[in-house]
Amino acid sequence: MSPTAPSSNHDTISPAIFYWGTPVVLITTENEDSTFNIAPMSSAFWLGNRCMLGLGGISQTTINLLRTKQCVLNLPSDDMTDAVNALARTTGSKEILTAQPGEGYKYFKRMNGYEYVPDKFGRAGLTPIQSDIVRPARIAECPAQMEAELVGVYEMARDADTKGFFTLEVRVVRTHVHREIRMEGSKNRIDPDKWRPMIMSFQELYGLKGKVVDESVLARIGEEEYRGFSNSVEVEERN
Numbered sequence: 001m002s003p004t005a006p007s008s009n010h011d012t013i014s015p016a017i018f019y020w021g022t023p024v025v026l027i028t029t030e031n032e033d034s035t036f037n038i039a040p041m042s043s044a045f046w047l048g049n050r051c052m053l054g055l056g057g058i059s060q061t062t063i064n065l066l067r068t069k070q071c072v073l074n075l076p077s078d079d080m081t082d083a084v085n086a087l088a089r090t091t092g093s094k095e096i097l098t099a100q101p102g103e104g105y106k107y108f109k110r111m112n113g114y115e116y117v118p119d120k121f122g123r124a125g126l127t128p129i130q131s132d133i134v135r136p137a138r139i140a141e142c143p144a145q146m147e148a149e150l151v152g153v154y155e156m157a158r159d160a161d162t163k164g165f166f167t168l169e170v171r172v173v174r175t176h177v178h179r180e181i182r183m184e185g186s187k188n189r190i191d192p193d194k195w196r197p198m199i200m201s202f203q204e205l206y207g208l209k210g211k212v213v214d215e216s217v218l219a220r221i222g223e224e225e226y227r228g229f230s231n232s233v234e235v236e237e238r239n
């Protein structure tokens with residue numbers, strides 16, 4: 001089929017950002033002094049038991065992840081905007097205080113009101129709880145918390161002048177969820193009717209609508225069909 005002529009209700013634009021809508025993740029990592037950092041981010045997607053995280057190289061989170069290879073991906077629900085907003089425009093990196101013109105994202109942060117905050121848990125009023133496998137603490141208030149290990153690093157925009165952004169591949173090694181979001185009668189499933197992720201769209205915070213908008217044809221495939229790509233479990237545990 002050949003394409004139709006451009007219609008008059010299509011505009012060609014040049015967006016400064018392409019944040020079309022992705023879930024907010026609060027990443028916890030361990031600082032060099034053994035305290036814990038939290039960073040809100042949303043350039044994240046999941047495939048199998050891997051999560052790809054798009055992060056600036058100067059963020060304390062990236063520095064900690066590259067050094068320790070460990071983090072927890074904590075997912076806030078859409079009623080946790082106070083905590084996310086308390087963490088917005090903060091960094092656990094002191095470097096920002098002295099950033100100079102020409103220092104890219106670091107200077108951008110200084111010029112755009114970012115604050116150095118060493119105690120992010122205190123700032124956001126969140127509660128750290130011990131993880132099972134990794135050293136960084138989980139965030140008790142987040143309904144989903146995934147302990148994860150760094151397995152790959154990819155430098156983004158190598159073709160461009162704006163360098164310093166990375167995609168970090170982490171492998172989820174343990175998942176914890178609040179009981180309220182579990183699917184009744186299933187051992188390993190989340191009930192999407194009960195889970196209310198916070199979505200960042202063009203820097204604004206949204207929730208999902210109360211109901212799915214339509215049947216998903218993809219969801220006709222049983223979740224367990226994907227098991228081979230991620231975590232193996234005993235056959236009797238499957239549900």
Ligand SMILES: Cc1cc2nc3c(=O)[nH]c(=O)nc-3n(C[C@H](O)[C@H](O)[C@H](O)COP(=O)(O)O)c2cc1C
Pocket residue numbers: 024037038039040041042043044054055056058059060061062084087088089090091092093114200
């Ligand atoms: C809702 C939200 C989403 C964000 N998404 C990202 C992101 O995807 N990648 C990124 O590098 N920074 C993102 N940021 C900015 C980081 O939070 C910021 O770089 C912060 O200083 C990182 O903290 P850290 O230096 O202590 O690691 C986001 C901030 C907010 C509030």
